[in-house]
Each structure stands twice: as structure tokens, then as C-alpha cells.
Amino acid sequence: MxxxxxxxxxxxxxxxxxxxxxxxxxxxxxxxxxRGGVPVAAExxxxxxxxxxxxxxxxIGAPWQRELALAAVVEGDPPDIVVDEEVQxxxxxxxxxxxxxxxxxxREIARQRQVYLSGRPGVRVEGCTVIxxxxxxxxxxxxxxxxxxxxxxxxxxxxxxxxxxPRDTLERLRPEVxxxxxxxxxxxxxxxxxxxxxxxxxxxxxVIAALDAAGRGPGPG
Numbered sequence: 001m002x003x004x005x006x007x008x009x010x011x012x013x014x015x016x017x018x019x020x021x022x023x024x025x026x027x028x029x030x031x032x033x034x035r036g037g038v039p040v041a042a043e044x045x046x047x048x049x050x051x052x053x054x055x056x057x058x059x060i061g062a063p064w065q066r067e068l069a070l071a072a073v074v075e076g077d078p079p080d081i082v083v084d085e086e087v088q089x090x091x092x093x094x095x096x097x098x099x100x101x102x103x104x105x106x107r108e109i110a111r112q113r114q115v116y117l118s119g120r121p122g123v124r125v126e127g128c129t130v131i132x133x134x135x136x137x138x139x140x141x142x143x144x145x146x147x148x149x150x151x152x153x154x155x156x157x158x159x160x161x162x163x164x165x166p167r168d169t170l171e172r173l174r175p176e177v178x179x180x181x182x183x184x185x186x187x188x189x190x191x192x193x194x195x196x197x198x199x200x201x202x203x204x205x206x207v208i209a210a211l212d213a214a215g216r217g218p219g220p221g
Contacts, residue, residue: 003164003184007198008036008135011163011183012043015133018181019044019161024129029155030214031055031125033134033146034112035202036192040163041133042210048131052214053123055132056112057146058105060098062091072145073102075109075122080149084141116207130155132177136192137165140173147176164195 005011028050032041038054045052056075062068070087074080081102088098113119130150137143143160150158160173161181166189174180184195193199 002186003195005163005196007196008039008202009043011135011196012040012133013047014183015040015161015163015181016044016047018183019131019159020047022159022179022181024131024157024159024179026050027128028131029053029123029125029128030131030133031150033057033132033143034116035204035207036136037134038207038210039202040135042214044131044133044161045214050131051123052211054113054116054211055146055150056109057142057149058108059142060101060105062087063093063097064091069139069141069145071098071102072142073105073109074146074149075106075113076149076153079106079109080145080152082145082148115204116211125150126154127156129157129159131159131161133161135163136195137162137169137173138189138192140165140169144173144176147173151176164192165189 028048030041030045030050030052032038032052033055041052058073059069060071060073062070068087070091071081071083083098147158157178159179160177164184165182167185170180170182186195
């Protein structure tokens with residue numbers, strides 16, 4: 001299925017319509033991957049009248065190829081480190097390397113929460129319908145780690161909602177969630193941005209404005 005969105009806001013409104021049709025049980029929490037996922041998620045949160053927060057996750061790359069994700073660290077108390085054991089074996093790295101890199105990435109996560117949310121704690125997800133939103137997915141490696149970490153926090157239901165992704169990536173992610181919503185699965189798939197008429201870089205100011213406008217629910221989690 002091919003579809004081209006005007007911009008991230010239009011994609012978010014289309015996602016919200018599909019999500020409303022699922023009749024998901026409240027309370028809802030919408031989590032956005034920064035930065036591109038925030039304008040999409042803001043429309044979803046507005047339509048559902050749900051709190052909007054960030055899902056802060058950082059990839060840990062192999063020493064010889066940083067773009068090859070062998071693990072990811074996800075914000076939390078405590079934070080979660082999800083390791084791709086197959087990639088770890090092929091990269092021949094030990095747990096000490098992953099732990100050291102995780103500490104570096106956690107400092108960046110703390111910086112992002114301070115910049116975007118003035119250090120406010122994350123919303124509680126336990127017992128909620130948690131809707132994870134991005135502007136699109138390519139390989140899905142980092143998203144898979146984020147979903148695994150979220151599952152450990154006992155949401156009532158875990159939903160992944162994206163405007164566009166390749167079909168094979170979605171099939172790899174499907175076991176990690178209870179519901180999966182994707183509006184377009186183009187074949188062949190080259191890049192997320194090709195499926196938007198406007199795909200400008202989202203800056204920090206836009207992220208902060210979207211989060212402030214959406215408001216937040218009470219309590220850490």
C-alpha cells in the first residue's frame with residue numbers, strides 16, 4: 001500500500017482516526033520518539049485527549065560500525081538495556097563495552113529530558129493503554145528495544161502506531177505489541193521521508209511547543 005502524507009501533522013490526524021476506530025480502553029498514554037515522532041504523536045494525543053510524553057531510547061552501535069545496533073538503552077527507573085545477542089556475538093563485544101556505552105547514552109537521555117521537559121519525570125504507563133508513535137520506521141531495531149522495555153513496565157495494552165513502514169519490519173515488530181497500526185506499507189521501501197510532501201527536520205523548539213500544548217498526565221512511571 002502506497003500513500004504520501006502532506007506532513008507529520010496530517011499523518012498524525014490520520015493515525016488518530018484509525019486508533020479511534022479500534023475503541024481502545026482508557027486510560028491512554030501516548031509516547032513519541034523524538035524528534036520526528038513528536039508532531040505526529042501530538043495529533044494523536046490531542047484527538048484522544050491523552051497525555052503525551054517522550055519515549056527516550058538510544059542505540060548502542062558496534063565499535064566498528066556505529067550504525068549497526070547491537071543494543072539499545074531505554075529511559076526508566078531503572079533504565080532498560082536490550083541486547084541483540086546475535087549482533088553482539090558477531091561484533092565480538094562483551095558486557096563491559098555495552099555497559100560503558102549505555103552510561104554514555106543515559107547521559108544524553110537525561111540531557112534530552114531536561115531540554116524538552118525541564119527534567120519532569122515520565123508519565124506512568126502501568127495499567128494503561130500505551131500508544132507508541134513515530135513518523136515512520138525503517139529497520140525497526142531501536143523501536144524493538146523500546147517496545148521490549150515498555151512491556152516490562154506492565155501496560156494493560158501496548159500499541160505501535162506509525163504512518164509508514166516496510167512490511168517486513170512490521171512483521172518483526174508485531175510480536176512485541178498487542179495492536180499494530182500502520183497506514184502505508186510501500187514496496188519497495190527506501191526511506192521514511194520519501195512518503196511525505198514536507199519532511200523538514202524537527203527542531204528542539206517544535207518538540208517543546210508540542211509537548212507543552214499537549215499537556216501531561218500525573219505521576220512518574
